[in-house]
Amino acid sequence: MKKMLGIIAAFAIALSASPALSASHTMEKVKACFIYVGPIGDFGYSYQHDQGRLHLEEALGDKVETAYLESVPEGADAERAIERFARSGCNIIFTTSFGYMDATNKVAGKFPDVKFEHATGYKREHPNVSTYNSKFYEGRYIQGQIAAKMSKVGVAGYIASFPIPEVVMGINSFVLGAQSVNPDFKLKVVWANTWIDPGKEADAAKALIDQGADIITQHTDSTAPMQVATERGIKAFGQASDMIRFGPQTQLTAVVDDWGPYYVKRVSALLDGTWEQVDVWGGMKEGHVVMAPYTNMPDDVKALAEETEAKIKSGAFDPFTGPVKKQDGSDWLAEGEVADPGVLLGMNFYVAGVDDQLPQ
Amino acid sequence: MRIEVSRRQMPSRAFAYLSPAIALALTMVLGAVVFMALGKSPTAALYSYFIEPLTETWSLHELLIKATPLILISVGLSVCYLSNNWNIGAEGQYLMGAVAGSAIPVLMPEFQSFITLPLMLLLAMAGGAAYAAIPAFLKTRFNTNEILTSLMLVYVAQLFVDWLVRGPWRNPQGFSFPGTITFNDYALLPEIFPASGRANFGILFALVAALLVWLMLRKTMKGFEIRVLGQNPRAGRFAGFSAAKMTFFAFLLSGALAGLAGIIEVAGAVQHLNEKLSAGYGFAAIIVVFLGRLNPAGAVVAGLVLALTYLGGEAAQISLQISDKSARVFQGMLLFLVLASDTLIHYRIRFVTSGAAAQEAN
Numbered sequence A: 001m002k003k004m005l006g007i008i009a010a011f012a013i014a015l016s017a018s019p020a021l022s023a024s025h026t027m028e029k030v031k032a033c034f035i036y037v038g039p040i041g042d043f044g045y046s047y048q049h050d051q052g053r054l055h056l057e058e059a060l061g062d063k064v065e066t067a068y069l070e071s072v073p074e075g076a077d078a079e080r081a082i083e084r085f086a087r088s089g090c091n092i093i094f095t096t097s098f099g100y101m102d103a104t105n106k107v108a109g110k111f112p113d114v115k116f117e118h119a120t121g122y123k124r125e126h127p128n129v130s131t132y133n134s135k136f137y138e139g140r141y142i143q144g145q146i147a148a149k150m151s152k153v154g155v156a157g158y159i160a161s162f163p164i165p166e167v168v169m170g171i172n173s174f175v176l177g178a179q180s181v182n183p184d185f186k187l188k189v190v191w192a193n194t195w196i197d198p199g200k201e202a203d204a205a206k207a208l209i210d211q212g213a214d215i216i217t218q219h220t221d222s223t224a225p226m227q228v229a230t231e232r233g234i235k236a237f238g239q240a241s242d243m244i245r246f247g248p249q250t251q252l253t254a255v256v257d258d259w260g261p262y263y264v265k266r267v268s269a270l271l272d273g274t275w276e277q278v279d280v281w282g283g284m285k286e287g288h289v290v291m292a293p294y295t296n297m298p299d300d301v302k303a304l305a306e307e308t309e310a311k312i313k314s315g316a317f318d319p320f321t322g323p324v325k326k327q328d329g330s331d332w333l334a335e336g337e338v339a340d341p342g343v344l345l346g347m348n349f350y351v352a353g354v355d356d357q358l359p360q
Numbered sequence B: 001m002r003i004e005v006s007r008r009q010m011p012s013r014a015f016a017y018l019s020p021a022i023a024l025a026l027t028m029v030l031g032a033v034v035f036m037a038l039g040k041s042p043t044a045a046l047y048s049y050f051i052e053p054l055t056e057t058w059s060l061h062e063l064l065i066k067a068t069p070l071i072l073i074s075v076g077l078s079v080c081y082l083s084n085n086w087n088i089g090a091e092g093q094y095l096m097g098a099v100a101g102s103a104i105p106v107l108m109p110e111f112q113s114f115i116t117l118p119l120m121l122l123l124a125m126a127g128g129a130a131y132a133a134i135p136a137f138l139k140t141r142f143n144t145n146e147i148l149t150s151l152m153l154v155y156v157a158q159l160f161v162d163w164l165v166r167g168p169w170r171n172p173q174g175f176s177f178p179g180t181i182t183f184n185d186y187a188l189l190p191e192i193f194p195a196s197g198r199a200n201f202g203i204l205f206a207l208v209a210a211l212l213v214w215l216m217l218r219k220t221m222k223g224f225e226i227r228v229l230g231q232n233p234r235a236g237r238f239a240g241f242s243a244a245k246m247t248f249f250a251f252l253l254s255g256a257l258a259g260l261a262g263i264i265e266v267a268g269a270v271q272h273l274n275e276k277l278s279a280g281y282g283f284a285a286i287i288v289v290f291l292g293r294l295n296p297a298g299a300v301v302a303g304l305v306l307a308l309t310y311l312g313g314e315a316a317q318i319s320l321q322i323s324d325k326s327a328r329v330f331q332g333m334l335l336f337l338v339l340a341s342d343t344l345i346h347y348r349i350r351f352v353t354s355g356a357a358a359q360e361a362n
Helices: A010-015 A045-063 A076-087 A098-110 A137-150 A165-181 A198-210 A224-232 A260-272 A299-314 A341-345 B013-037 B042-054 B057-082 B090-107 B116-142 B146-166 B202-219 B221-231 B233-238 B243-270 B281-291 B296-320 B324-341 B354-361
Strands: A030-035 A064-069 A092-095 A115-119 A129-134 A155-160 A186-191 A215-218 A235-240 A251-257 A279-282 A289-291 A331-333 B002-007 B347-352
Touching (some): A045 A064, A076 A092, A076 A098, A092 A260, A137 A215, A137 A299, A155 A198, A165 A186, B042 B296, B057 B090, B057 B202, B116 B243, B202 B296, B243 B281, B296 B324
Parallel strands (some): A155 A186, A155 A215, A215 A235, A235 A251
């Protein structure tokens, strides 16, 4: 499974209490290797990681050599794939999906001289393992605001993948954004139980539209929902990458994962001999999350979106700011209270306004 | 000139041995063409496919890990298919075996003793067999098509595992992420040579299972019964063999072996139960059965070959920077050509020139 959350929670840090590696020698050239859970042609999650890899090559030129493995299953195969990279002369290995967590840590223990960077996980059992992730939910809040402005009926449809904290966080952030514009806004959710399956995703989109949603958003990786929305003449949001090519009249915006700057930063650190274990959860401020151009919307909606984006970027605003009630009506955040990252990273409840039962 | 394909009176012994070699040679040639079209050196590609994974000890360990479930499952399936019972649901039996065996370390983590692991293995075999008993029962009682029922039960098993690891069996310290707790040391399958790689005792189970089933098929009355009922059910009935009992026997045996494969994967390489447990071993094993010609000894070889193509595909991706897709195309080509070459065992191909044809007509 992928796209899970880096954990700031104390216990994870305690697991890796050993001091960070002291800065070692500088390097002439670095071989950086990447493991992807999907095909690089998914135009979603793995595609964006590969764009990051290409960006890295472009930025560092001769100083970096890259290699990748795509569609690596997250079971027993992952450890072999990672070990093969470690043995083939890679200096730093980016394992880009949550399901590689245990395998990454196991191989890292065997190869102390190789650096490992695991996306979206929370275990750093050795000083040569870092974790990194993005606050995708920041972009979801803006999507929610746009959806509430653009929807005629006040109902949006959300194609969700798996009921894990990151996805739940995205749904909640979307709803909070929508409610900031229209307090009665409703969100319908379909669980596709897949990260990428164009057929299922398209069916989910159709079901949501038939249930009355006139805006579609997704936390699955294919472009199928965008294409269904186009056929039905409604608006939708792209996922992970800018999907405007697949819905020139349909896409409002997309939350784009931009891993390139992080990859450049980490490989540069290795070149300079300043690589240290980190746990990074970057958002818009750090450039990990970028909004695709605001398209197919009136100027006032665009202005609102840009305003919110600026506030989040400057750190003046966080989507999870009270008052917020949980779905069961109990209070979660008091007026002005900002959610604790630890709670977000284990989020397993909905906020009020989600028209769905969270699978438990 | 035309090409004539005619059935041989007897299957050709020569081609039974030659056909894998022909297939391999054709794969090499076609593969070389594909790799050249991609602008890659064909020799380097073939080297990384077939040789590179065998050149290092750790990689040999990985080969055994990958081959273990394939061999175990296909040994069981060979009994099914020989006796004319079409169990397509080994994937589900594999998962249910994994679940049954995992129950001990997940529900009773304090139960740590030297019998923990043996109990898990037995429970897994029982779980897999019980799950396989469902299509067997439906077939013998209601005459349902076991291909459909066993296949559909795969999806039930997949969703059941998914529900378990997200719900009741979820690791409470796992931040709501799916997956059980990591098993305690007594619940893990030991590695054979921990110093050089992570291959575990699972491969020995697979080899022993293959040997026992081979002996059974060759040397025992049961083996005779299996073949008779498979090839000629009517003759089998006259001989007093019960087709219904055989259906149960074949399904229970293959279910138990698939279940064993499941717990070996969990307690060996993965070390906790999660929803990503199977990379389609239950289905890949069907290919292995036929590559191995429905023979347990053949299944061992075929399992290793198929495992090699997975590893080789990975090696080729890294060393040649070809995509995952071209690696899979190559794997598919190999399997297709092996099965296609088997045609030569039963059929003769003649190239008839028009002159010869005219002569024949006279």
